[in-house]
Amino acid sequence: MRVLFIHPHGSNWLGGQKDISSIFNLMPPLVMMSIAALLEQNGIRVEIIDCYATPLTPEVLVEKIAANPPDAIGFSCTTSSFLEGYRIARLLKEKRPQIVTIVGGAHACTVGPPLLDAYPAIDYLVIGEGEHTMLELARAGFRRAEQIPGVACRDAAGKGVLSAQRQLIADLDDLPFPAYQRLPLFPRRYNLPLFSYPTAPNTSMISSRGCPYSCSYCDRSVFSLGFRFNSPEYIVEHLKMLNRDYGIRHVFFYDDLFTFDRSRVARFCELKEQKGLRVTYNCIARLEHVDGELLALLKRSGCWQVNFGIESGDPEVLGKHRKFYGLDKVGKKLLMVRKAGMRVKGLFMVGLPGEDEAAIRRTIDYALSLPLDEVNVTKFTPFPGAPVYGTIREHGEFDENWELMNCMNFVFIPRGMTKVQLEGLYDEFIRRFYHRPTIHWGYTKMLWKSPHSILTFMRHLPEILAFERKQKW
Ligand code: B12
Ligand code: SF4
Known part of the structure; x- marks a missing residue:
């Protein structure tokens, strides 16, 4: 076989x-x-x-x-x-x-x-x-x-x-570590998003499955509600193996909600520190699930960057799609992460149902007002498994072309808007965010914070410039 x-x-x-x-x-x-x-x-x-x-x-x-x-x-x-x-x-x-x-x-x-x-x-x-x-x-x-x-x-x-419903795996620690040995080019050919790591070789990891929230745009059809996770002991062993066998020096936890179970994360941080494991890491969290004490633990145990889904700066849009706990509190929380000594990346979306030009402009202004080192802006895409999918056509025009549904194309146009308008606002978001002295200074610091990113960037400069010339940023 x-x-x-x-x-x-x-x-x-x-x-x-x-x-x-x-x-x-x-x-x-x-x-x-x-x-x-x-x-x-x-x-x-x-x-x-x-x-x-x-x-x-x-x-x-x-x-x-x-x-x-x-x-x-x-x-x-x-x-x-x-x-x-x-x-x-x-x-x-x-x-x-x-x-x-x-x-x-x-x-x-x-x-x-x-x-x-x-x-x-x-x-x-x-x-x-x-x-x-x-x-x-x-x-x-x-x-x-x-x-x-x-x-x-x-x-x-x-x-x-x-055939019949498959039961969820009760204990994720029963699973062996992923078969890295079956990837002939690992870790040499692999690399985390540029500027999101201090060192190489690096890789990604997933230490939990499921999410109890129900954001309207999120497809959770694989793991559904709930939250199951690897124990801190399992994660530390996994990191140790990656470091020993593949020389991995930085890991990005792609868990949807890395810090959701506070005691797990606190124990992981303690254990990692105790073992003196020299691997730094990034994670993704919801702002509700970080606090001052936890942030200090994250930093001490080698956390380099935390990503937060913020999505919109318009309270009405957010209320409908993500149910955030209050835009006024976001800036303060992000500042806490920064002050604890970690980089902060904000994830945003453009073109959500119910958005108009004014709402998107509010999001851009809001993003610019936050203490963020980086943003990732995606084009809203209604995936068939997302709660919003069922009624999406009531809110605008939807071209359900699967190959274009990669969050980099506007396949959905909210009622009252046009694709040209959306593209213009998207480009404006990127341009206004990145063309600021504070962000330029942040990238200059990458010379010593992430020299590998700078080298990779320089090596591919001709291709990157050719691509940039085609954009309207
Ligand atoms: C890490 C990640 C990425 C990484 C992928 C890196 C990589 N090389 O794998 C990056 C950042 C590149 C990425 C890109 C994208 N991603 Co992504 N990503 C994830 C994330 C967070 C984890 C995926 C993962 O590894 N899960 C862990 C594994 C174990 O779970 P799994 O993938 O579901 O697989 C299980 C089952 O589905 C099943 N299974 C899966 N495949 C197979 C195959 C066989 C043969 C069998 C038997 C079983 C099986 O068994 C697995 C184990 O139980 C998920 C969200 C999530 N929590 O799962 C989103 C997710 C998969 N991504 C999503 C999206 C939308 C994208 C992008 C379009 C967005 C973008 N522009 O960034 C692109 C598309 C890339 C592409 N061309 O396919 C959506 C997919 C929705 C959809 N219906 O398409 C998800 C579900 C997020 C969400 N909730 O909306 N992504
Ligand atoms: S976007 Fe994040 S918090 Fe919201 S349902 Fe999806 S995984 Fe959960």
Whole structure:
């Protein structure tokens, strides 16, 4: 039995422009690596092709796979990468129909069994957490899928149906560490978002699953509500292994809510400090879940940057979509993070339902008023699994083109606005935020705070300048 996992590249860029995103950011496909590790632990041979690290056209990739075909191929797809994953699956089925094709990830979980009706080259979808489902499928020789919970397969009439609900993994510490050994280019080829780390080699990690909040734009169809997590002991062991075996010196925790369980984080900080582990880190938090004491602990244990989703500076828009605890308190909290000695990044969105030009301008002014080192501004995208999706067409015009749904294209235009207007406001946001002396000074400091980022930036300067010239920032 041999299983191959493919992480399709997807359209992660702006239509019609050269994709230079991997200069800025290339993270290992933890999803596939987590499933691969459990399979390998159970004696199944696995391989991973990360199309981000080794970009190949679907045709070339398929030729390569067909020359030495595995028994099954698992694809991990978001909404924007689904069609590329499917293109590979279809070409493979044409050449080697005996290979079993399985798709998991956010898009499969969101759309569910009906996806099988429209995409015949997929044999199964894995709905929900994939580790045990994939292991059981492999053990069953990828047959009798209808008896394995968490699989969508075709019934006698050829219609997509779900076998049964897969129970969530009760203790995440039971899972082995991701299969880093299956990524031939790890850690050399991988790098966190430029300027978001002090040292290299670096990587990302996920130490919890689930989120109890219900922000309107957020697709949580994989892990649903609730919050499960790795113990501090497990995380510290994981970090130790990364540092010892791969020389990793900085990690970005991509957990949705790293600090949600305060006692876990406090214990993690203590333990990490006690062990004298020389690995710094970043995390993502909600402002409700940080306080002065915790921030001091984070800093002491090596935290370098904290990212916060702020999304909008308009109280009405925020009330509808994120239910924040008060815009007036945000600045004070962010200042606390800065004063504790960490960098702060704010995440914003433009083009939410109910927004107009005035609301977006309020957001821009608000972002500029905050003590932020950096921002990430995305273009609101209504994913099928997000609460807002059901009624989205009541609030404006929606072009449901999956390949464009990567948060870098305005596929939704709020009622009363135009795409040109949205693009103009987006560019204005970036321009006004970054073209300020305080931000320039922040980047100058990167010369000694993150020399690796500066070197990478300089090495790719011609491509970056060519891209910049095409933007209206
Ligand atoms: C880290 C992350 C990223 C990283 C990815 C790095 C990498 N190389 O993997 C970066 C920053 C690059 C990124 C980019 C994007 N992301 Co993102 N990302 C995440 C995040 C926070 C964690 C993903 C992760 O690793 N989870 C841990 C693993 C274990 O969970 P999982 O991916 O769901 O996989 C489980 C199951 O789905 C299943 N499974 C998954 N794949 C497969 C495959 C097989 C064969 C099987 C059997 C099972 C299976 O088993 C897994 C383990 O149980 C999630 C939110 C979240 N909390 O999950 C968003 C999330 C996946 N991202 C999202 C989005 C929208 C994007 C972007 C479009 C946005 C953007 N411009 O940044 C791009 C799209 C990239 C692309 N082309 O696909 C959405 C996807 C929504 C959707 N329906 O498409 C999510 C769900 C966030 C959200 N709540 O809205 N992202
Ligand atoms: S945006 Fe963050 S806080 Fe809101 S539901 Fe999603 S993961 Fe939870």
